[in-house]
Amino acid sequence: MCGIAGVFGTPESNMEVKKMLAALGHRGPDACGIYTAGDLSIGNTLLKITGDMPQPLTGKGALVLNGEIFNFLELAAEIGMKTDSDTELLFSLIENRVKEGSTPIDAVCSVLSKVNGDYALAYACDRELVLARDPSGIKPLFYCSGKGDEKPEIAFASEKKALAFIGRKAKPFPQGGILGFNTESGEITEKIPEGYLKIKSPEKRLYAEKEALSHLRLALEKALELRLTPTAGIAFSGGIDSTFLAALAKRIDPEISLYAVGLPDSHDIAQAESAAEAIGMKENLKVHFLSPEEIEAVVPEVIYATESTDPMTVAIGIPLYIVAKTAREDGKRVLLTGQGADELFGGYRRHEEFFEKGPEVLDREIYSDLEKISKINLERDDMVTMASSVELRVPFLDKEVIKTGLAISPELKVLKKNGYYTRKYILRKVAEGLIPPEILWKEKKAMQYGTGVQKVLDRLARDSGFSKKQGSHIEKYFIQIASEKNFEFMNE
Structure with missing residues (x-):
């Protein structure tokens, strides 16, 4: 569907994300967008397939998504929402959870437990950056994190080459992984949402x-x-x-x-x-x-x-x-x-x-x-x-x-x-x-x-x-x- 990239912890985050998105241009020739708040920037290069919703989506937080949520119409019907965009539906569900009092990572976990799709995403809200990748790792995501000169840093992108272009060494984000990065302390939290599909033993075997x-x-x-x-x-x-x-x-x-x-x-x-x-x-x-x-x-x-x-x-x-x-x-x-x-x-x-x-x-x-x-x-x-x-x-x-x-x-x-x-x-x-x-x-x-x-x-x-x-x-x-x-x- 597109390419996503982001950087937190450097004054040049906006410029670095622009460089990464240029390297990811082949993934999304239809549109390009960046959201910046302080030392955090996240961006997207868009390939239009489902709906016509420019990214990042912004509200209380901001979201970029690479992939498809295949059951988004079912999920939209459950909350009475009319949309032709899976990204809009996903953002709305996450934002609603946050407004109800959930932390950003808990909101993402709760929503993804209901999702059937292929995705890599980033959601930024309230001094927390949440990264997530689908259980089979169908959509790629690479990242790096560490301590900068004055504050913690994290960077991510859909392809390793994009991070290399800003001088970062990257590693694959784990398939099925959900990670919360506190932009004040640098603390990293990993969670597995209830009902979320990891590769695990089935409750019932089919022998016949x-x-x-x-x-x-x-x-x-x-x-x-x-x-x-x-x-x-x-x-x-x-x-x-x-x-x-x-x-x-x-x-x-x-x-x-x-x-x-x-x-x-x-x-x-x-x-x-x-x-x-x-x-x-x-x-x-x-x-x-x-x-x-x-x-x-x-x-x-x-x-x-x-x-x-x-x-x-x-x-x-x-x-x-x-x-x-x-x-x-x-x-x-x-x-x-x-x-x-x-x-x-x-x-x-x-x-x-x-x-x-x-x-x-x-x-x-x-x-x-x-x-x-x-x-x-x-x-x-x-x-x-x-x-x-x-x-x-x-x-x-x-x-x-x-x-x-x-x-x-x-x-x-x-x-x-x-x-x-x-x-x-x-x-x-x-x-x-x-x-x-x-x-x-x-x-x-x-x-x-x-x-x-x-x-x-x-x-x-x-x-x-x-x-x-x-x-x-x-x-x-x-x-x-x-x-x-x-x-x-x-x-x-």
């Missing part, structure tokens, strides 16, 4: 397949419906996750566009074309054929966007970066992906190994995957899509889908029968009737291999003089590019 299917189907249908907009498209590889999303979306919007990328002879292009035809969406599919020259050209852009020279981060980021760019050129502002399905439903080969050690071991691994998904996957995906001002939405990480998925028995996620494993079994069963069997039960290659990107990167690294035999040749190639482009934040 029929019951699990019913609950999961309803949760997924609702999650997708909440995330569809007239400007949405789907990143489409032809695997079960994206094909299932496409088949569900077709019921709501038969014209929704599917975007696939890959080298002309790649596995993913063939798979995407086959899957789109199988679900009757051949005309919806828009294919972008990659070339080695295009891949080489975007490598620096993806390194910059992801703030990383990690080979896997960049290799996976390249296809999604180009998908988002293609979708944006086609007029889209939202891109749906199947991210989270493998983590929640046991889709990786290593999940078979954990299941072999016992269902409870697989259960623990799935929890671990979800607790790390922001750092491993979501921050990368958000940054490569928002580089083209396209908002990432991930229905499989909807609050209710996660709750349902965690409740489902691990024996229904990885099924072993006659010595063979079926990963994501329960998800495949939910998709029966929407996806033909030849697509439904087929395994899929990882994106960097399926699109052919990995082979091109291997050749580019070798052509640049880095020996594969000496190891880490692709990473050395990326580091060289980052150095040549003077990406100073890479050293932070």
Whole structure:
């Protein structure tokens, strides 16, 4: 939806926030705003999707929000409020709590306990700055805090590079975290609101397949419906996750566009074309054929966007970066992906190994995957899509889908029968009737291999003089590019 940034504790806070917002301009090309009170400044660069409400919103306090509150219409109806802006609704709820006597952090906690959304936000009021991030870490947030020369300081931004541009070293704000910073004492308070979703054990387990299917189907249908907009498209590889999303979306919007990328002879292009035809969406599919020259050209852009020279981060980021760019050129502002399905439903080969050690071991691994998904996957995906001002939405990480998925028995996620494993079994069963069997039960290659990107990167690294035999040749190639482009934040 946008980029947010803020600084407290320096006389230059307004100027520093302006610099950070300039670095975040790609995240919000539609508007830019700053609120300043003394040594505190918070700001926003806006990408208009839901409503048309400039930020920061101000009243007793001030709010900036990056993300979407998907159930805002339900929450607005509960208090009799008419609005087309999720940000206005969220601000109103928080302000009402503060006016009733709640501290700013308690007000934010209370409101977020009712929210189903993807967000990173900052709320400033009464000498307190509150930062919060959604439970899965779908929206990125980085921050740093410490003691200045005369008073405590804190700074935050949607991307690490923005903080690096004002000379600050940043760390990721924890997914699901809520933090209150006292602007007088520098004291930091962390809270978990009652009923708020952290990655935790479900109250009830779903062991019966029929019951699990019913609950999961309803949760997924609702999650997708909440995330569809007239400007949405789907990143489409032809695997079960994206094909299932496409088949569900077709019921709501038969014209929704599917975007696939890959080298002309790649596995993913063939798979995407086959899957789109199988679900009757051949005309919806828009294919972008990659070339080695295009891949080489975007490598620096993806390194910059992801703030990383990690080979896997960049290799996976390249296809999604180009998908988002293609979708944006086609007029889209939202891109749906199947991210989270493998983590929640046991889709990786290593999940078979954990299941072999016992269902409870697989259960623990799935929890671990979800607790790390922001750092491993979501921050990368958000940054490569928002580089083209396209908002990432991930229905499989909807609050209710996660709750349902965690409740489902691990024996229904990885099924072993006659010595063979079926990963994501329960998800495949939910998709029966929407996806033909030849697509439904087929395994899929990882994106960097399926699109052919990995082979091109291997050749580019070798052509640049880095020996594969000496190891880490692709990473050395990326580091060289980052150095040549003077990406100073890479050293932070």
